[in-house]
Amino acid sequence: MSKIDLLPADLRAELDRRLVANAFGGSVPLSEWLAEQGFEISKTTVNERAKKLKRRLAAISASTEAMKMVAATAPDNAVDRGSAIIGLVQTDLFEALLEFQEAAEQDSDEISPAQRIALYAKTAKSISELTRAAIIREKWAGDVREKTLLEAAKRVESAAIARGLSAGDASFWRKTVLMGVK
DSSP, rough: OOOOGOOOOHHHHHHHHHHHHHHTTTHHHHHHHHHHTTOOOOOHHHHHHHHHHHHHHHHHHHHHHHHHHHHSSTOOHHHHHHHHHHHHHHHHHHHHHHHHHHHHHHHHSSHHHHHHHHHHHHHHHHHHHHHHHHHHHHHHHHHHHHHHHHHHHHHHHHHHTTOOHHHHHHHHHHHHTTTTTO
16 A cells, blocks of 8 residues: 555545646656645655556546447347456456466565465456356346247237238247247
């Protein structure tokens, strides 16, 4: 935890606002401004905060753009959008895990084996929950598709009979609609 994380929330928010307004630069004047507020925080720490904030905002922007692309690709299909969202989160978790492994290899003194195991356990739990959500979502989507097809098949059969087709011909069209259903 950095000294900036210990700042009062309103001061930390103002620092973040100023960092964004200064295009994530100006760590020296911002360090001096913090000193005027009664907090001695080095320009290096302010610069690290700027980098962290810039990465976070870039990630939010990338996620927003990805969601716009998902919505454009499947505008009327909530099932596809939901699956895409789960996929994005799984991909992001996997990338974060890889970054953690790289950081752990480079800086093994900073992360204890117990911390590493705890992080892996949390990541594994998150991946497990996402996978379970994806499976439940796919089952639900299949159930919805099946129910929709069954309803459509009934309507086709009723309409065929109403138009004078024989019961056998109406049944043929009903079965045709239902091809591929369990």
